[in-house]
Amino acid sequence: MTRRTIRTLAALATASLALTACADNPDTENAAATAPAVKDPLAITHEGGIAVLDGETLKVAHTVALGGFNRVNPAGDDRTVVVSTEEGFRMLDAGAGKMTDVSYLGAKPGHVVLHGDRTILFTDGTGEVNSFNPADLAKGKPAGRQYKTAQPHHGVAVELKDGTMIVTLGTEEDRPGAIALDRDGKEIARSEQCPGVHGEAVAQGEVVGLGCKDGVLLFKNGAFVKVKGDRAYSAVGTQAGTDASPVLLGDYKIDPDAEREFPSNFSLIDTAANTLKVVPMPQGVSYSFRSLGRGPKGEGLILGTDGKLHVVDPQAGKLVNSWPVVGAWQEPVDWQQPRPALFVRGDDAYITEPATKKVHRLDLSSGQVVGSATLDATPNEISGTLAAH
Secondary structure (H helix, E strand, C coil): CCCCCCCCHHHHHCCEECCCCCCCCHHHHHHHHHCCCCCCEEEEEECCEEEEEECCCCCEEEEEECCCCCEEEECCCCCEEEEECCCEEEEEECCCCEEEEEEEECCCEEEEEEECCEEEEEECCCCEEEEECHHHHHHCCCCCEEEECCCCCCCCEEECCCCCEEEEECCCCCCCEEEEECCCCCEEEEECCCCCCEEEEEECCCEEEEEECEEEEEEECCEEEEEECCCCCEECCCEECCCCCCEEEEEEECCCCCCCCCCCEEEEEECCCCEEEEEECCCCCCCCCCCEEECCCCCEEEECCCCEEEEEECCCCEEEEEEECCCCCCCCCCCCCCCCCEEEECCEEEEEEHHHCEEEEEECCCCEEEEEEEECCCCCCEEECCCCC
16 A cells, blocks of 8 residues: 655645535536546545545545535445445445445444455444455445344454454443354354453454453454453553554543543553553643554554644554644544544545644655645545555
8 A cells, every 4th residue: 555656745735625515416427427536535524425535636526415424434445435324334436426336224334344355344223244355346236244243232343364253242231242253154252351342453463452441352363362451441442453563552541431531541452462551642632533543664643632643653662753733622522523533544644624624644754744735614534545556
């Protein structure tokens, strides 16, 4: 995915992007059909729809009208973005700027996980898991693999290269852990030592980490291993992993009674040593669940409320750089409300700035903002395609 291109800064500095929604306009649809495919598409949600931007110039190439609160994730190929809508998972052809006929409908579409050549969708309202090869999206709806949990819950699933599938256990009231299934769907491992299981990440060597209210549950070498936090309530929910490091980057919360905790520490989970290290953010700085990412060399990335992108050396367990990007901000209590969000692709970090309706592109090799653009609508979530170039 890493790429290095010559950037034209003057063009980026003057870019002004219109987000007027119009997917129902026949002229717009015809234009989308004849327009050249977008290079390295970005998808940015806003009230009323999704803007598709060129990842290099940051110019809006397409607009898609779509009501309700929508979420976006990479689908795993070079054109498609998964959109979580009120009806379920739908696929956006970001290259062409239009929704496709491929969908996985069901109440409360939840986590989207990419690992290896698999994309895994978990529908919270039904407990349905759909796993497929994203390369097959070019031919329509992939055949894929299906699984259904015993009861619907806010969960997640990961499929490993050998066909092993890790799936959370739970109900609407309680989520105690996870099971592992072989390629034929037979249970091969189980752990109910992960209260409030939420979120996942995969580290080097295909070690899966699941967040718990008291640390992290790992799946490695065919078995579950618990890594506890340093206190009774040591909640890890959002994690970011990479094949380049055995260390997972996670959030870290310590107040079980908070309506919305503003974490001042983060966690580093060493999946080889089975340890969890708590690292403080700079004084007075917190972050949100849309703040975590990983760079091309395995470095951790955290977008802080001080407006800086903080770089973490996962092996040394410390912050090594802090690069200014946006103005200082505060996380809203309502998780659906806009706040600066981070999307990382290769050497590029894309950061939204709702307060100024901007999106910025930062070069991770230099720490410099190499492009910014102003939007006509307030950006919320940001994602894009992730296929290698």
